[in-house]
Amino acid sequence: xxxxxxxxxxxxxxxxxxxxxxxxxxxxxxxxxxxxxxxxxxxxxxxxxxxxxxxxxxxxxxxxxxxxxxxxxxxxxxxxxxxxxxxxxxxxxxxxxxxxxxxxxxxxxxxxxx
Amino acid sequence: xxxxxxxxxxxxxxxxxxxxxxxxxxxxxxxxxxxxxxxxxxxxxxxxxxxxxxxxxxxxxxxxxxxxxxxxxxxxxxxxxxxxxxxxxxxxxxxxxxxxxxxxxxxxxxx
Numbered sequence: 001x002x003x004x005x006x007x008x009x010x011x012x013x014x015x016x017x018x019x020x021x022x023x024x025x026x027x028x029x030x031x032x033x034x035x036x037x038x039x040x041x042x043x044x045x046x047x048x049x050x051x052x053x054x055x056x057x058x059x060x061x062x063x064x065x066x067x068x069x070x071x072x073x074x075x076x077x078x079x080x081x082x083x084x085x086x087x088x089x090x091x092x093x094x095x096x097x098x099x100x101x102x103x104x105x106x107x108x109x110x111x112x113x114x
Numbered sequence: 115x116x117x118x119x120x121x122x123x124x125x126x127x128x129x130x131x132x133x134x135x136x137x138x139x140x141x142x143x144x145x146x147x148x149x150x151x152x153x154x155x156x157x158x159x160x161x162x163x164x165x166x167x168x169x170x171x172x173x174x175x176x177x178x179x180x181x182x183x184x185x186x187x188x189x190x191x192x193x194x195x196x197x198x199x200x201x202x203x204x205x206x207x208x209x210x211x212x213x214x215x216x217x218x219x220x221x222x223x224x225x
Contacts, residue, residue: 042201042217101147101205105156
């Protein structure tokens, strides 16, 4: 069964802290994505990666960076957390062959920045 | 710009049929996907249409008209567990498997 896991379900951080969100998938998917989800705004893409060590900016990359050292793991880094980064963060993965239209999501991390 | 439009909220009665519409404006188009998300949960894939017409999967069907840049998700025999948000998404073909997402439609089901 397809599985995407995220390191934390809930996280509380202080303004200025460096925050790491980790995502692991066990499906050998090439593509991995980080989204944030805010009420009324749907899913907005922060970064995605289509291969190890490869990354591309999404729609809202400012204030974020990513790391993909291994195929199964994609990390999102908030260099200096700010209150406007309080949000739900969703990781997803998809293959590049076959059902590439389908993205498989992790359970999400609800981040509160105080 | 690229955008997907869907109603913010739809209300229906248990046992009824409901249709959630999605219109899109994108620079390219490979197909239209639908995802379901329950409160507090992760989005899960429901359906995908690349060609015009209706695709049926149990109580759920999805329709696409490429000429009208329009699609819909049809839910039949509504059950309370169908209360969720529904998102349409388009892969515009230009980039590396990115999806462009609608803002979501919250489906409220009344007994």
